Structures are given as structure tokens and as C-alpha cells.
Amino acid sequence: MSITQLDKTYVAGTYNRFPVEIVRGKGSECWNTAGKRYIDMGTGIGVTAFGYADDEWQAAVTAQLGTVQHTSNLYYTEPGAKLAQALCTRTGMSKVFFANSGAEANECAIKVARKYAADTKGGDHHVIVTLENSFHGRTLTTLAATGQDHFHTLFQPLTPGFVHTPANDLAAFEKVLDQHKVAGVLFECVQGEGGVLNLTDEFVQGMARLCADRDILLMVDEVQTGNGRTGKLYAYQHYGITPDVVTTAKGLGGGLPIGACMMAEKCAGVLGYGDHGSTYGGNPVCCAGALNVLGRIDDALLDGVLERETYIRRRLEGYAVTGRGLMLGVTCTKPVGEVLAACREGGVLALSAKTKLRLLPALNIPMELLAEAMDVIVAALK
Ligand SMILES: *Cc1c(COP(=O)(O)O)cnc(C)c1O
Numbered sequence: 001m002s003i004t005q006l007d008k009t010y011v012a013g014t015y016n017r018f019p020v021e022i023v024r025g026k027g028s029e030c031w032n033t034a035g036k037r038y039i040d041m042g043t044g045i046g047v048t049a050f051g052y053a054d055d056e057w058q059a060a061v062t063a064q065l066g067t068v069q070h071t072s073n074l075y076y077t078e079p080g081a082k083l084a085q086a087l088c089t090r091t092g093m094s095k096v097f098f099a100n101s102g103a104e105a106n107e108c109a110i111k112v113a114r115k116y117a118a119d120t121k122g123g124d125h126h127v128i129v130t131l132e133n134s135f136h137g138r139t140l141t142t143l144a145a146t147g148q149d150h151f152h153t154l155f156q157p158l159t160p161g162f163v164h165t166p167a168n169d170l171a172a173f174e175k176v177l178d179q180h181k182v183a184g185v186l187f188e189c190v191q192g193e194g195g196v197l198n199l200t201d202e203f204v205q206g207m208a209r210l211c212a213d214r215d216i217l218l219m220v221d222e223v224q225t226g227n228g229r230t231g232k233l234y235a236y237q238h239y240g241i242t243p244d245v246v247t248t249a250k251g252l253g254g255g256l257p258i259g260a261c262m263m264a265e266k267c268a269g270v271l272g273y274g275d276h277g278s279t280y281g282g283n284p285v286c287c288a289g290a291l292n293v294l295g296r297i298d299d300a301l302l303d304g305v306l307e308r309e310t311y312i313r314r315r316l317e318g319y320a321v322t323g324r325g326l327m328l329g330v331t332c333t334k335p336v337g338e339v340l341a342a343c344r345e346g347g348v349l350a351l352s353a354k355t356k357l358r359l360l361p362a363l364n365i366p367m368e369l370l371a372e373a374m375d376v377i378v379a380a381l382k
Contacts, residue, residue, distance in 0.1 A: 003033065020344065025052025028365040030349070038344070039373040041361045042351040046192075046224050046327065049251040049293050051362040057254045057292050064288035072279060079287035083260075086294050090233055093246060093262035097271065098282035102223030102249035103137025105259035106186065108276060109245045110141060112263060113184025113217045114161075116270045120215065125181040131167045135193035136186060136221055145186060148194065167191065167199055170206040177210055184217035184245070189235035189324075192224040195354035196322045196329025201239055208241040217267060219245035223259070224327065227251035228297040228363050231306045231325035238324070251363075254293040258286040297363070305363055308370060312359065315374040319381065322356075326363060329356040332381060342380035348373045357381070 001009065003021045021033045028040050028051045043049070050057055064079060071077055084096040099105045110128055117125040128145060130136065136145040143151050144158035152158060165176045167187075176182070185207060191197040211218040218241070225235035226248035236243055244267055249259035257280075263270070280286075305325045312328060313321055320331040332339050336352040343350050351358040357377070361370065 018340070018344065018349075020349070027051040027054065028362045028369050036347065038347050038349045039369050039376075040349050041343075041359050041365075041373050041377070042349050043251075043360050043362050044255065045351065046229060046250045046360040047253070048255045049227060049229075049363050050254060050296065051364070052255075054254065056296070057289055060292035061256065061285055061289045064285045069285050070280070070283055073277060073282060077282075077284045077287075079284045079291055080282035083282075083287045083291045083294070086291060087260060087262055090294070091246060091262060092242070092264075094265045094268035095263045097261045097263070097276060098287070099249075099259035099261065099278055100257045100280050100283075100286075101137070101259045102221075102247070103139045103142045103259075104278070104281075105223065105247035105249050105261045106136045106142045106145065106221060107139060108259075108261035108271075109186060109219045109221075109247050110145065110184070111276055112245055112261070112267055112270050113186075113219060115275065116217055116267045117181075117183035119270065121181075125183050126161045127163055127180040127182045128161060129163050129165060129173070129176055129180070129182055129185045131187050131191070132164050133167060133191055133194035133197065134164075134186075134188060134221075135191070137223075167197065168203045170203055170210075173203075173207060174210055177214060177216065182214070182216050184219050185211055186219045186221055188221045188223075188225060189239065190225050190230065190322075190327055192327065192358075193353055195356055196327065196358055198322055198324060204236075204239040204241060208239075208243075211244075217244040219243060219247070222246055222248040223250050224360075225324075227293065228302060228305060229325055229327050229360070230323075231302055231309065233297055233302070235324065252290045252293060253286050254289045256283075256286040256289045258283070258290050301363060308361070308365065308367070311367070311370060312374060315378055316381075323358075326359070326361055328359045329353055330359070330381065331355075332357055339380050343376055346376035346380060348376040348380075350377065 132147040134147040136142040141159040144162045147164035220243045246262040322329045
């Protein structure tokens with residue numbers, strides 16, 4: 001049987017995969033079983049920040065593989081300790097909990113908010129406010145956080161205590177805070193899965209102010225927007241706010257599973273011994289890779305992200321383009337499935353978000369490859 005036939009026979013049918021069997025990649029290019037070459041404008045949904053089989057990342061990961069690949073959290077290991085230090089130094093946060101995915105990082109944030117509120121205000125202040133159209137993960141609790149009804153219908157009852165409010169409507173947000181006993185607010189600065197929709201400065205700064213006034217934890221889901229993706233290390237840094245909790249995953253590991261929940265001083269001590277845990281969380285191999293990724297997201301790299309954004313926007317003149325940095329959504333004039341199929345035909349792998357074309361290339365995609373990919377994408381959109 002072919003890879004496709006085996007997969008269709010034995011793997012649970014939760015994914016509507018594109019008809020491409022990827023067997024090899026290097027940087028921003030990959031090849032299928034037939035030897036056809038693609039330029040990758042999706043990076044495994046914003047994960048392979050420096051592309052496939054990046055030399056430096058691979059060296060960091062394989063060096064760690066050759067010493068200690070796992071110990072459990074019963075022991076100390078260097079990569080996780082150093083990664084936590086690097087994340088705190090770069091963000092001003094005080095402590096990090098390591099998980100293995102974005103959903104798990106958000107689960108941790110929700111636990112922090114509920115325990116913080118219970119410690120400071122009593123256990124009835126348990127509501128978590130999230131935004132309509134948001135996406136926070138696939139576990140039953142992060143599905144409850146996700147503000148899209150179609151994710152909810154099949155899996156009732158979901159975890160209670162979540163309230164959704166429209167994005168970019170500060171008056172509605174304030175009303176929700178008045179009407180509920182709120183522990184925390186969780187939001188994406190750019191709603192990725194929801195259609196690459198940007199939150200306004202006024203809304204984000206307004207939420208930050210209202211939460212600070214009421215001692216409600218302000219929690220930013222940077223699973224997709226984080227780690228240089230939008231042209232800052234974390235997207236909240238565009239808004240001049242200081243969150244209480246920042247979650248991230250996807251691009252942090254460069255292709256290995258890791259999630260992180262960062263906590264500011266105010267709530268750094270909320271989780272104590274036994275309050276949370278993970279067998280794999282902070283795995284040394286994943287952390288060694290993440291440490292390499294994080295170390296390379298410097299000002300020069302971020303300038304390169306913005307330079308590439310400018311180039312893409314110029315090539316897409318006449319189309320409505322949303323998002324920020326190298327997380328961009330393009331309004332299509334025909335079904336996005338047809339645009340993606342034309343891209344594949346032309347040798348480009350891209351993504352969709354709702355009805356939009358979504359582009360999440362490697363942060364360091366070479367300009368020549370980007371130009372070549374944009375030729376195909378511009379033609380595919382026509
Ligand atoms: C992808 C994503 C998640 C879920 O991450 P997983 O690693 O798939 O659990 C959560 N939040 C946002 C904003 C995401 O884009």
C-alpha cells in the first residue's frame with residue numbers, strides 16, 4: 001500500500017489531508033514521493049520557524065539526543081532550565097511551566113487564573129472570558145474556551161465557566177466583566193484559525209486597563225503569533241501592554257512538540273508542588289531545539305520578518321491582506337480550496353483560515369524563494 005492508502009486505512013480519520021506525501025525537506029523547500037519540489041509557505045502551521053532540517057537546530061537537537069533524551073520532571077536537566085531563563089529574560093515574565101502543545105499551555109493558563117482568583121477573591125470567581133471567533137485548542141476545556149460554536153456541538157458537556165464576547169468591542173467586554181465573576185481573560189492578538197483577524201490597539205489596551213483595575217489576569221495566547229511570527233518576539237509587544245500570563249507553542253520548538261505557559265511576578269507563585277504537571281513537559285530534546293530557535297530570534301531576524309511582510313503585501317496589492325509579520329491572511333475571490341489546489345499544482349504549499357488564504361512561511365525564507373512562491377500565489381488567486 002502507498003503511504004496515502006496506509007494512512008487512510010489505519011490513521012483515525014480526523015484530518016482531511018492534502019494529496020501530498022512529503023518525504024524530505026530542507027529550509028523552505030520540500031519534496032514529495034514523486035520527487036516534485038514545493039516551496040513551503042505553511043511551515044507545518046507556523047511550527048518549523050527556520051524551515052525543514054535546519055542545520056543549527058538539528059545540531060542542537062541531535063547533540064541533546066546523544067546525551068539525555070528524557071528524565072521526567074523528577075530530576076533537573078539543563079535545557080529546560082536555560083530555556084525558562086531565556087524566556088523570562090526576553091519577556092520580563094517570572095516563571096515558566098512547560099507543556100507539550102498549545103492546548104496544554106492554555107490549560108495551564110486557565111488553571112493559574114482559577115487558582116489565582118480563588119486565592120485572592122474566593123472560588124466563585126472562576127469565569128474565563130475569551131473572544132468570539134477565537135481558537136485555543138482541542139481539549140475539552142480549551143474547546144470550551146474556543147469562541148466558535150461549530151467546535152462545541154458534538155462534545156457536550158464542555159468544561160463550564162467560559163464566556164465569549166466579540167473581539168474589538170470594548171463596551172461589550174466591560175459589560176461581561178460587570179456581569180460575571182471573572183478570573184481571567186484569554187485572547188489572541190491576531191486570531192489565526194478564526195481568519196487572521198487583528199485586534200485593535202484600543203481594544204487590547206482597553207482590556208489590559210480594565211483587567212488591571214479589577215485584578216483579573218490578562219492572558220495572551222501566543223501559540224501561533226509568538227516566537228517572532230508577527231515581527232516582535234511576542235505579538236503583545238506591539239501593543240505596549242504587560243500581560244500576566246503568556247502561552248506559546250507552535251514555532252517555539254522549531255518542529256518538536258513543546259508548549260510554555262509564562263507567568264508574571266504577580267501570579268508566579270500560584271502553582272505550587274503538585275498543582276500541575278506533565279510527564280514529557282520540558283523534555284530536554286525539545287527544549288534544546290527551542291533554546292536554539294529562541295536564541296536566533298534577534299533584532300536582525302525580526303527586521304527580516306518585517307521586510308518579507310512588506311514584500312508579500314506589495315505583491316498582493318489589490319487584495320485585502322490581514323495579519324501581521326509573516327502571519328498573513330488574504331481574502332480570496334474564489335473558494336480558498338481552489339486557490340490552494342492551484343498553489344500545489346504550481347509547487348507551493350500554503351494554508352487556509354476560514355475562507356482566507358493563510359501564509360505562514362519560515363521566518364528566514366530566502367527572498368528568491370519567497371519571490372518564486374509569490375509568483376505562484378498571485379497567479380493562483382486570479
Ligand atoms: C494551534 C493553536 C492552539 C492549539 O495548539 P496545539 O499545539 O494544536 O494544541 C491554541 N491556540 C492557538 C492560538 C493556536 O493557533
